[in-house]
Amino acid sequence: MKKKVCAVLLGTALTCHVPLVYGAVQDYQAVTEADKEDNKIFQAFSTEDGSGNSVNVAAIQDTVYVAAKNAGIYSKPGESSEKMGDVALGDTLERSAVCDNGWSKVSCEVNESKVIGYIQNQMLSDTDQIQPADKDVEVKSDATVLDYPSRKDGEEVGEVLQLDEVKQTGTVNGVWSRITYQNDDGTEAEGYIPTSCLDLPDAVAEEADTIDKDKDAGTLHEGSGEGVFADALEDVDPGVSVENGVRSEHRLRHLQTQICRI
Numbered sequence: 001m002k003k004k005v006c007a008v009l010l011g012t013a014l015t016c017h018v019p020l021v022y023g024a025v026q027d028y029q030a031v032t033e034a035d036k037e038d039n040k041i042f043q044a045f046s047t048e049d050g051s052g053n054s055v056n057v058a059a060i061q062d063t064v065y066v067a068a069k070n071a072g073i074y075s076k077p078g079e080s081s082e083k084m085g086d087v088a089l090g091d092t093l094e095r096s097a098v099c100d101n102g103w104s105k106v107s108c109e110v111n112e113s114k115v116i117g118y119i120q121n122q123m124l125s126d127t128d129q130i131q132p133a134d135k136d137v138e139v140k141s142d143a144t145v146l147d148y149p150s151r152k153d154g155e156e157v158g159e160v161l162q163l164d165e166v167k168q169t170g171t172v173n174g175v176w177s178r179i180t181y182q183n184d185d186g187t188e189a190e191g192y193i194p195t196s197c198l199d200l201p202d203a204v205a206e207e208a209d210t211i212d213k214d215k216d217a218g219t220l221h222e223g224s225g226e227g228v229f230a231d232a233l234e235d236v237d238p239g240v241s242v243e244n245g246v247r248s249e250h251r252l253r254h255l256q257t258q259i260c261r262i
Contacts, residue, residue, distance in 0.1 A: 023067070023125040028100040031060050049101060050074070050081030056100040064106070066091040067125035069148040073110070073117040077103035084117040085110035089148065090130040090170070093119070130170040130178060139164040140199040145191035149176035157191045158183060171195060 026034075035042035035058075043059035055077050066087045075082040077099045087093065087108060097105035104124065107116045139160045146154030149172045160166060160181050169190070170178035177195040180188055 023127040023129075025062075025064050025095070025104065025121055025124045025126050026060070026098065027102065027121055028056065028058055028098045031058050031098050047099075048076065049078030049103075050076040051078055053078070053101075055103070057097045057105065058100075060095060060098050060104075062095050062126070064093050064095050064104070064124045064126055065128045066093065066123060067129050068123040069150075069153055071119055071123035073106065073108070073115055073119050075117055077101055077105075077118040081118075085115045087119070090128060092128070093124070095124075129172055131172075133168045133170050133177070135168045135200075137166060137168050138199040139166060139193075139197060141197045143193040143197040145179070145181065145189070145193055147191055149178075149192040154192065158189055160193065160197075166198075168198060168200075 032042055032044075045057050047055050047057055049055050057077075066089055068089065070086055070088050072079070072086055073084045075084055078101070087110065091108060093106040093108045095104050095106045098121070099105070099118070102121050103118045104121055105116070105118050107114060109115070139162055142161050143159070144156050145158040145160060147157045148154035158181065160179070164181065166179045166181040168177050168179055172178070172192070174195055176192050177198055178190065178192055179198075180190050183189050
């Protein structure tokens with residue numbers, strides 16, 4: 001019975017996409033109230049959001065992490081201003097100020113250049129969502145590789161098959177694994193698959209059976225759209241079977257490629 005419950009929870013974590021509520025960064029009110037309680041004189045100034053609206057800003061110094069698939073950094077705390085660059089899940093940002101309209105001033109490296117601008121607080125977390133890993137592992141079941149750890153918001157970027165050798169470079173709450181793998185043409189690629197698809201030691205694999213429901217394990221931010229795994233099962237040629245989102249015709253092509261490499 002316990003295993004059935006765990007399986008249901010794991011399926012929910014992989015498929016559903018609900019707002020991330022843990023690890024949220026401090027907003028303007030929290031920062032200013034904390035300074036008042038500590039009898040600190042907080043540094044504050046005003047700016048505008050790119051649409052002519054006045055925004056109050058308070059100084060803060062902390063390190064934050066991108067918790068969304070993608071997010072933009074803008075010249076002012078508003079999407080009407082110029083976009084300075086884009087950041088992605090797991091990127092590290094240094095925060096220097098927080099605004100009372102739900103934005104923060106940050107700095108980071110984008111394409112080897114330092115960018116200073118504003119980003120929405122809802123895109124950030126005070127903890128890194130991707131825990132680093134460095135393991136050469138074997139795939140124990142076929143899986144579709146996604147560009148983001150969510151079946152709902154991730155897009156298909158590749159496939160790995162049983163017995164493939166991949167490198168696990170990170171994990172998201174133990175439910176998803178970031179991997180590097182080889183495409184059929186031998187090029188290296190990166191993406192996310194369920195951790196349960198990897199042949200890991202029992203102690204690691206069992207993490208999927210102890211999901212913290214309060215942390216909505218395996219999900220990050222609210223999104224929209226249908227799961228790509230479901231889409232992959234639609235419009236399939238009746239003569240082609242599908243297993244875990246991987247078509248058998250690809251399996252044959254993959255095996256032929258592997259044989260040629262021997």
